[in-house]
Amino acid sequence: MEALFSIVIGILVACGVYLVLRARTFPVVLGLTLISYGVNVFLFASGGLVIGSAPLALPEVLIHPDPLPQALVLTAIVIGFGMTAYTIVLALKAYGELQSDHVDGEAQG
Amino acid sequence: MNHWIIVPVLLPLVAGALLLVLQGSGLAAKRAVSIAATTALVPVAMGLMAIAATGEQQIYYLGDWPAPFGIVLVLDRLSALMLALCSVLASASLLYALGGDDTKGAEFHALFQFQLLGINGAFLTGDLFNLFVFFEILLIASYCLIAHGGGRARIRAAMHFVVLNLVGSSVFLIALGVIYGTLGSLNMADLALKVAAVDADSLGLVRVAGLLLLVVFGLKAALLPLGFWLPPAYRSATAAVACLFAIMTKVGVYAIIRVHTLIFIDPSDGGFSLDAWLLPLALATIVAGTIGALAASELRATVSYLVVVSVGTLLAAVGLFSRDGLAAALYYLVHSTLVVGGLFLLADLIGRQRGEVGARLDRSRSVYQPALLGTLFFFAAVAVSGLPPLSGFAAKVSILQAAQTSAAAAWVWGIMLTSGLFVIVTMSRAGTAIFWRTEDTQGEPRPVRGIEALSTCGLLAGALLLMVFGRQAFDYAQATAEQLLHPSGYIEAVLANESVSTPASMRE
Numbered sequence: 001m002e003a004l005f006s007i008v009i010g011i012l013v014a015c016g017v018y019l020v021l022r023a024r025t026f027p028v029v030l031g032l033t034l035i036s037y038g039v040n041v042f043l044f045a046s047g048g049l050v051i052g053s054a055p056l057a058l059p060e061v062l063i064h065p066d067p068l069p070q071a072l073v074l075t076a077i078v079i080g081f082g083m084t085a086y087t088i089v090l091a092l093k094a095y096g097e098l099q100s101d102h103v104d105g106e107a108q109g
Numbered sequence: 110m111n112h113w114i115i116v117p118v119l120l121p122l123v124a125g126a127l128l129l130v131l132q133g134s135g136l137a138a139k140r141a142v143s144i145a146a147t148t149a150l151v152p153v154a155m156g157l158m159a160i161a162a163t164g165e166q167q168i169y170y171l172g173d174w175p176a177p178f179g180i181v182l183v184l185d186r187l188s189a190l191m192l193a194l195c196s197v198l199a200s201a202s203l204l205y206a207l208g209g210d211d212t213k214g215a216e217f218h219a220l221f222q223f224q225l226l227g228i229n230g231a232f233l234t235g236d237l238f239n240l241f242v243f244f245e246i247l248l249i250a251s252y253c254l255i256a257h258g259g260g261r262a263r264i265r266a267a268m269h270f271v272v273l274n275l276v277g278s279s280v281f282l283i284a285l286g287v288i289y290g291t292l293g294s295l296n297m298a299d300l301a302l303k304v305a306a307v308d309a310d311s312l313g314l315v316r317v318a319g320l321l322l323l324v325v326f327g328l329k330a331a332l333l334p335l336g337f338w339l340p341p342a343y344r345s346a347t348a349a350v351a352c353l354f355a356i357m358t359k360v361g362v363y364a365i366i367r368v369h370t371l372i373f374i375d376p377s378d379g380g381f382s383l384d385a386w387l388l389p390l391a392l393a394t395i396v397a398g399t400i401g402a403l404a405a406s407e408l409r410a411t412v413s414y415l416v417v418v419s420v421g422t423l424l425a426a427v428g429l430f431s432r433d434g435l436a437a438a439l440y441y442l443v444h445s446t447l448v449v450g451g452l453f454l455l456a457d458l459i460g461r462q463r464g465e466v467g468a469r470l471d472r473s474r475s476v477y478q479p480a481l482l483g484t485l486f487f488f489a490a491v492a493v494s495g496l497p498p499l500s501g502f503a504a505k506v507s508i509l510q511a512a513q514t515s516a517a518a519a520w521v522w523g524i525m526l527t528s529g530l531f532v533i534v535t536m537s538r539a540g541t542a543i544f545w546r547t548e549d550t551q552g553e554p555r556p557v558r559g560i561e562a563l564s565t566c567g568l569l570a571g572a573l574l575l576m577v578f579g580r581q582a583f584d585y586a587q588a589t590a591e592q593l594l595h596p597s598g599y600i601e602a603v604l605a606n607e608s609v610s611t612p613a614s615m616r617e
Binding site for chain 2: 020025028032035036039040042043045046047048068069072075076079082083086087090091093094097098103104105
C-alpha cells in the first residue's frame with residue numbers, strides 16, 4: 001500500500017515538474033495541477049495508511065481514521081483550485097499581451 | 110482573552126469584503142473605507158505593541174478551542190513589532206496610491222485589504238497550517254496586485270512570480286505533511302515540545318521538514334538561489350504596490366526567525382544544520398544583490414536589488430544565532446523596510462517628472478522639482494547605504510559588533526563593508542545621473558502632490574526617528590531577541606489554555 005502510494009505520488013510529481021519546465025503556459029498549468037495532485041495525495045497519507053478502517057470516526061468502530069489530514073487536504077484542494085483558475089486567467093492575459101505562450105514572453109534560441 | 114489580538118486580521122477582512130460590496134459606488138467611498146481601515150490598524154498595532162512590551166505572550170484561542178487542537182493566535186514582542194511595521198508601511202503606501210495608482214486597475218483597494226489580512230495573519234498565527242493558509246491569502250492578493258496596472262513587463266513578471274510561488278506552496282505542503290506524519294501536530298508550541306523529544310528514527314525526517322520549510326521561506330524572502338524572481342517583479346510593479354511589497358520579503362524572514370527559534374532548535378546533535386546553510390547563503394545574497402545594484406541601469410531596478418541586499422544582511426544577522434545578532438537584525442529589519450519602501454515611492458516620483466526616459470539612469474531632461482526630490486534622494490541614499498547619522502549606520506554597526514564573536518566574523522565584516530561601499534557607489538552614480546548630468550530642458554510639470562510627499566517623507570523619516578529614539582528601539586529589539594531565545598515562555602503560554610472554557614472530558 002505504502003509502496004503503491006509513493007510510486008503514484010512520485011510519478012505525479014515527476015510528470016508535473018517535467019511539464020512545468022516545458023515553459024509554455026498551458027503545460028505549466030497542467031504541470032502545476034499534477035504537482036498539486038501529488039502533494040494532496042501525500043498530505044492525505046500523512047495521517048497513516050490503514051486498510052479496512054471506517055471512513056469516519058464512529059463510536060462502534062475500533063480503527064479510527066485520522067480526520068485532520070482530510071481537513072488539511074480539503075483546504076489545500078480549495079486553495080489549489082482557486083490558484084489554478086487564476087493562473088489560467090493570467091496565462092490568457094499574458095498570451096493577449098505578449099503574443100506568445102512562452103512564460104518569458106518569447107521563445108529563446 | 111484579549112479580543113484586540115484578532116482585530117488586525119478581522120479589520121482588513123471586513124473592510125475588504127465591504128469594498129467588494131461597494132463595487133458599484135464611487136471611487137471616493139472606496140477610498141474612504143480603505144484608508145480608514147488601514148490607518149485604524151496603526152493605533153491598534155501600537156496598542157498591541159504596548160501590551161506585548163510587558164513581556165508576556167498573549168494567546169487568542171480561536172473558537173475557544175484548547176491548544177494544540179484548535180488554532181491559536183499568539184501576540185509576542187516579535188509579532189507585535191511586525192504588525193506595527195506593516196501598519197505604518199501600508200498606511201504610507203495606500204496614501205501614495207490615492208494619488209492615482211489605485212485607478213490604474215480594477216479593485217485595488219479590496220486586494221490591498223486582503224493583502225493586509227494575509228500579512229497580519231501570518232504574523233499572528235501560532236499554527237503551521239494556518240500559516241500556510243495566510244501565506245496563500247497574501248499570495249493570491251499579491252498575484253493580482255503585482256499585475257495591477259497591466260502592461261507587458263508586469264504580466265511577464267507576474268507569470269514568473271505566480272508559477273514560482275505555486276511550486277513553493279507545494280513544497281510547503283510537503284513539509285507540513287512530513288511534520289504531521291512524523292510528529293502528529295501542527296501547533297507550533299506543541300511541535301517545539303515534540304521535536305525536542307523526537308526519537309532517532311524520525312529525526313532525519315524532521316530535519317528534512319525543517320530544511321524544506323527553510324526553502325519555502327527562503328523563496329518568499331528571496332534568499333540567494335531562490336531570489337531571482339524579485340528584481341523583475343518589484344521593478345515593474347506599481348509604486349504603491351512595490352512599497353507595500355517591501356514587507357513581503359520580511360514575512361519570509363519573520364517565518365524563518367519564528368520557526369527556527371521556536372521549533373527547529375536542537376543543539377544536542379549538531380542541530381538542524383541550519384547555521385551551516387543560512388549564513389553562507391545570506392552572505393552570497395548580499396554579494397549577488399550588490400552586483401545587481403551596480404549593474405542596474407534604472408533606479409527602480411537599483412532599489413529592487415537593494416531589497417535583495419537588505420534581505421541578505423538581515424538573514425546574515427539572523428544566521429549569527431546570538432542574542433545580539435538577532436536584536437541587530439530586528440532593528441535593521443524595521444530600518445530597511447521603511448527606507449526601501451520610501452525609495453520605491455521616490456523612484457516613481459522621479460521617473461514621472463523625467464518624462465519618457467522614466468527612472469532610467471540616462472542623460473535626459475532634469476526633474477521638475479530638483480530641490481525637493483534631490484534632497485529626499487540624498488537623505489534616502491545616506492539611509493540605505495548605512496552612513497551616519499541615520500539609522501542604517503546604527504543598524505550596520507550593531508550587526509558588525511554582533512558578528513565579532515562569530516567564527517565567520519571575517520567573512521561577515523568583509524562582505525558587508527565591501528557591499529556598503531558599492532552601495533554608496535551605486536547611489537552616487539544614480540544621483541549624479543538623475544540630478545546633475547542633465548540636459549537644459551525642464552522636466553514634465555507634474556509636481557508632487559501633498560499626499561505623495563507626505564507618504565514618501567513619512568517613510569524616510571523613519572530612518573531619522575529610529576536614530577533619535579535609537580535607545581528605545583534597541584531596548585525593544587534586545588528584549589524581543591531575549592524572548593525569542595527563550596521559547597519556553599511561548600510554549601507554556603500557548604499550552605496553558607488559561608481562558609479556555611472546555612469541559613473536563615475534552616481536556617484528557
